[in-house]
Amino acid sequence: MITQCTCYYQYTIYCSVGSVCPSVMCGLPGGLENWLIFSLLKADFARRVRLCCVFGGTANEALLVTDDDEVWALGSNVSGCLGIGDTRTALNPVKVEAICNKNVRSFAYGSGPHVLALTAQGDVYGWGHNGYAQIGNGQTSQVNSPVLISNNIPNPVAEVACGSFHSIARTISGEVYSWGQNNCGQLGVGATSSNQHNPRKVTGLIQSLFCVGIACGQTSTVAVFENGEIYAWGLNGSGQLGLGNNVNQMLPAKIDGLKNVTIQKVVCGFAHTMALSDEGTLYVWGANSYGQLGLGNKANQVNPVRMKTDQSRIIDVAASHYTQISAALTETSKVLMWGHCRGQAVTEPIVTPFKSLHDVFAAFSSVAITPLPMVVGHRWERCLTGILRQQFNDPTHSDIKFVVEGKTIHVHKTILKFRCEHFRTMFQDHWAENQKDTIKIEQFSHQVYKAFLEYLYTGEVALSPEGAIGLLDLANAYCEIGLKVHCQKIIKNGILVENCALLYAAAIKYEAKELEDFCFRFAMNHTTAVVQTEAFSKLDDGTLKDFIVRAAKYGAFRH
Secondary structure, X not given: OEEEEEEEOOEEEEEEOOEOOOOOOOOOOEOHHHOHHHOOOOHHHHOOEEEEEEEOOOOOEEEEEEOOOOEEEEEOOHHHOOOOOOOOOEEEEEEOHHXXXXXXXXXXXXOOOEEEEEEOOOOEEEEEOOOOOOOXXXXXXXXXXXXXXXXXXXXXXXXXXXXXXXXXXXXXOOOEEEEEOOOOOOOXXXXXXXXXXXXXXXXHHHOOOOEEEEEEOOOEEEEEXXXXXXXXXXXXXXXXXXXXXXXXXEEEEEOHHHOOOOEEEEEEOOOEEEEEEOOOOEEEEEOOOOOOOOOOOOOOEEXXXXXXXXXXXXXXXXXXXXXXXXXXXXXXOOEEEEEEEOOEEEEEEEEEOOOOHHHHHHHHOOOOOOOOOEEOEOHHHHHHHHHHHHHOOOOOXXXXXXXXXXXXXXXXXXXXXXXXXXXXXXXXXXXXXXXOOEXXXXXXXXXXXXXXXXXXXXXXXXXXXXXXXXXXXXXXXXXXXXXXXHHHHHHHHOOOOOOXXXXXXXXXXXXXXXXXXXXXXXXXXXXXXXXXXXXXXXXXXHHHHHHHXXXXXXXXXXX
16 A cells, blocks of 8 residues: 655655655755755756765855766856856856766865866866866966866876865875965965966975875865874964964974874864864864864864764765865764854764764855765665665565574565575576575674675674674675775774784785775874784784784884
């Protein structure tokens, strides 16, 4: 019996008794529905969008990349920032011809606005406002169509960032380049006498270091390096450089207040900075007039201060030079926000019902921009996942059950065959298992096998890093590459001094090279603490010997 019928955006969803669709607004891809600028998108177009961003001083411009590698723009087109060849506005998407079929992977945007597009090949294109040479094409005239600017950068670019009127690029070889406005030293080239018309390598104290992350405030720049150190330069009027003073810096200066802390990510607001450590701790400094530091007060901080929270470790953070709002994602998938929230000063992190950091900016930022380009997930897929989630381990319509450690898990052959090659083979007609309605599993624990089967239904995994090790073993045995990547992500987000050696050994055992390298780098950044843990003492002789040799080559025993 049908209990509800909802029509939306060219979709019709029927919900029967006992199987209520969890989301009736399935038309727009997940995330797009939160941004008013996308309200007029046609359904067939919206379903093709894989990446988008909303930007501009009033959040009235947007760029979208579709599955077929086309780039589209819509909005006010201030300063030609849509890149469509002129300054006409676009209520509906217009193709950005110059960067179609270029494999665009990311965008960054300033306040003019000017825009940078980064391709998978490491090329950078720029367009829009150029009064301060922030496009980097050697001129200061407005640019209405994307122009290639990375031909002035020797190595492929891995990341781009924009302040209000300056631009920064990080190459795959760890170098930092800057161009554009330099009135406060935000380019880090040692002077403020003139703007920089072409990309120029930032040297000084960071010349021999390998950069792994960059961020820009309004007129400041921050970079994090492979060794976990942070350097900052530019305007420092609110202490946003974290150097213990309010003096502007013309060259990169090391933030000594984070000594013995390994930073893995840094983000900047208008005049505040946040740095996330590899242990999931957030450090904040700079302007705090709206409580954007999350410290429970409105006092600026010129040195890094650890932000306290009752929640679990933080795994991601977001801010934008457009705004004074801050957001964070915890290990348990809770989204926190604080700062300038639609006119209110929220001085401490609060837990929100949102599912992503982008949702915070869409709902509560004074300028509803995307802090970073947003990867779009199709909401109809989430709708289907919600229905499948309800059917998992429900004996009502199950046609197969697994018994693990004496506990029963009810599932459906069709779903398992559709989602997993192992089960496609198992449930072929000539296999004995295809005739059974009960299969006993002895190789894996109930926790691990249930998590695996639930992953096949939902695409999600809810396990601790230690639990994910067992699932990594299963992923290896069943050749589930996607699940293996998922497990590695969980382990990375949950690594601690106490479990580092355990996770390192597991990565070696299950041939997860990227995870192995990640755990090793973590151990090198916390060597003294890691080698004193119980987990380290339990390493087998071969793993321990290899670790010591590798650590020696890394330089851990120089002193």
